[in-house]
Amino acid sequence: MTTTQVPGYVFDNEHADAAEQHRCLAGAYDAFTTRRLSRLPLAPGSVCLEVGAGGGSVARWLAERVAPGGSVLATDVKPQHTPPTPGVDVLTHDITCDPLPEGAFDVIHARLVLLHLPERIDVLRRLVPALKPGGWLQLDEFDETTYGPLIPLGASGDAAAEAYRRYLGAKLRLLESAGVDLAWGRSAATAMHRAGLVGIDAEPEVQQWRAHSPGTALQVHNTRHLRDRFLAAGMTEEQLEEAGAAMSHPDFLASSCLMYSTQGQRPGGEAAVAAGQGASR
Ligand SMILES: C[S@@+](CC[C@H](N)C(=O)[O-])C[C@H]1O[C@@H](n2cnc3c(N)ncnc32)[C@H](O)[C@@H]1O
Numbered sequence: 001m002t003t004t005q006v007p008g009y010v011f012d013n014e015h016a017d018a019a020e021q022h023r024c025l026a027g028a029y030d031a032f033t034t035r036r037l038s039r040l041p042l043a044p045g046s047v048c049l050e051v052g053a054g055g056g057s058v059a060r061w062l063a064e065r066v067a068p069g070g071s072v073l074a075t076d077v078k079p080q081h082t083p084p085t086p087g088v089d090v091l092t093h094d095i096t097c098d099p100l101p102e103g104a105f106d107v108i109h110a111r112l113v114l115l116h117l118p119e120r121i122d123v124l125r126r127l128v129p130a131l132k133p134g135g136w137l138q139l140d141e142f143d144e145t146t147y148g149p150l151i152p153l154g155a156s157g158d159a160a161a162e163a164y165r166r167y168l169g170a171k172l173r174l175l176e177s178a179g180v181d182l183a184w185g186r187s188a189a190t191a192m193h194r195a196g197l198v199g200i201d202a203e204p205e206v207q208q209w210r211a212h213s214p215g216t217a218l219q220v221h222n223t224r225h226l227r228d229r230f231l232a233a234g235m236t237e238e239q240l241e242e243a244g245a246a247m248s249h250p251d252f253l254a255s256s257c258l259m260y261s262t263q264g265q266r267p268g269g270e271a272a273v274a275a276g277q278g279a280s281r
Contacts, residue, residue: 022055
């Protein structure tokens with residue numbers, strides 16, 4: 001199950017800045033993701049699938065929750081940033097086409113993966129039968145139509161606001177042209193319902209971003225990781241530097257886009273404990 005091409009995915013785990021991307025994602029979103037996963041009936045012995053595991057922090061958290069006796073399969077097309085650890089098996093796997101076992105998992109989680117994949121609805125249809133009857137799927141995905149503008153303070157004035165706005169606009173156009181569904185975060189609940197899941201629960205989170213915030217560091221990272229794509233799309237080196245400087249300024253203040261964490265349950269089975277009543281609470 002190996003894949004070297006990653007159609008539709010604009011980042012690349014082979015890039016020199018990929019480890020930084022995964023650190024920022026974990027810093028910005030693991031608290032929200034794990035609080036949401038804690039609502040599910042995870043218990044010692046549970047079997048989990050972490051799709052597009054990236055840096056592997058969520059897979060490691062799951063492994064601790066399901067020990068002893070449980071297991072976590074962490075998959076990624078390029079899994080070099082997910083080291084195998086006790087309780088976590090790592091597999092090179094393309095979720096758009098590589099096989100999945102039927103009825104195997106109590107919990108499947110994916111964060112910021114389906115958003116990038118033009119085949120996201122087909123992927124969702126493949127994930128549902130991989131759940132055990134009564135098992136849960138959690139998708140944590142951005143609604144990238146909802147970024148707040150920069151709020152200029154003190155020395156960070158209109159020029160900084162313009163540099164930030166220009167960066168965000170270019171990034172969103174770049175993502176959309178690569179097949180990203182910018183509104184996927186808020187569409188996931190409907191898609192999961194249509195795919196046959198029940199008990200749908202969709203919680204949004206918005207963050208205040210300052211210069212030191214992991215979410216801001218992720219954006220600054222994007223100016224480097226996607227540099228070649230930004231330049232090909234018409235941004236200049238100077239504009240990218242201005243955006244990076246605006247986001248690194250001590251006066252930087254903006255609101256993030258919304259991150260939706262959406263949960264749904266495969267009907268049937270003994271694992272059918274309602275969200276919020278899990279053994280792990
Ligand atoms: C934006 S990163 C998110 C990483 C991690 N889920 C997180 O939120 O910290 C997306 C991850 O999905 C992986 N990915 C992209 N396309 C994939 C595919 N078709 N199948 C499996 N993984 C994929 C990437 O290699 C990358 O590690």
